[in-house]
Amino acid sequence: MPNSIIMKHLLGIKELSPAKIGEILDTAANFKEVINRPIKKVPSLRDVTIANVFFENSTRTRLSFELAEKRLSADVINFSASGSSVKKGETLLDTVNNILAMKVDMIVMRHSSVGAPHFLAKHISANIINAGDGTHEHPTQALLDAFSVREKLGEIEGKKIVIVGDILHSRVALSNIFAFQKLGAEVMVCGPITLLPKHIRELGVKVELDIHKALQWCDVANVLRIQLERQQIKYFPSLREYTLYYGINKAMLDSLDKEIVVMHPGPINRGIELSSDVADSEHAIILDQVENGVAVRMAVLYLLAGQVS
């Protein structure tokens, strides 16, 4: 296994060089082979203690981090804000410092506030992995997405990737844009104009409002969830109307003159952004993304653990 990465935290994809991303993906490929063996566990992180600190709900990210940590033989503790002393008014920094007082080496954190892991990185000495900060970044999701595209199509360089839907509220969108561009893909965003950030073109992405044109252009469509919980105002008249204009169904894919790959970070709003006949079709690699999440998170943990202080 390579272990040359010099990186104390994983806060976002923005800070990563293409070479570092490549190193993480190559390391993940090795771990994917390991976790498909009858004996899936390796001793790499024995005596390293990791806390998964989640201030927002999660299924895939929390469970795959926990599984990745256990496959690497780390000691693991899990914290959810609901049911914790956060409810009694304890601050983020006090909460994390109390967890670290129990001799924890690494923090995996999801938080609803943009920049929460960056703030922590300035105040604590443990390694921090951003498991999603508000509408900002979700770096391990982008890494597993890149890994999944590379696995499916052989390479990312030169591929056309469209990110569809609620770009405005999505941390997956920003991390995907950074990751795919750094790896040489062309990136487009497609959605209702109200769900596209005003200055999105400054990131070097193409913008397309017509989903049919976007699907005809792309090799891969990464379809995002409409994040109603982050929408304080109405961005479109109704979910029915959103589905009418931006929902992807099998008939739309069949009308293309090529095969495309469909991705979704989950959780899916079935029947809204994706119909079930697409989500469950041979076009979709949604469960491959979830499977790859364990190997990618093992790679990130392993590479950062080389920097445990």
Ligand code: CP
């Ligand atoms: N993709 C993703 O972050 O899913 P969870 O919210 O379930 O972790």
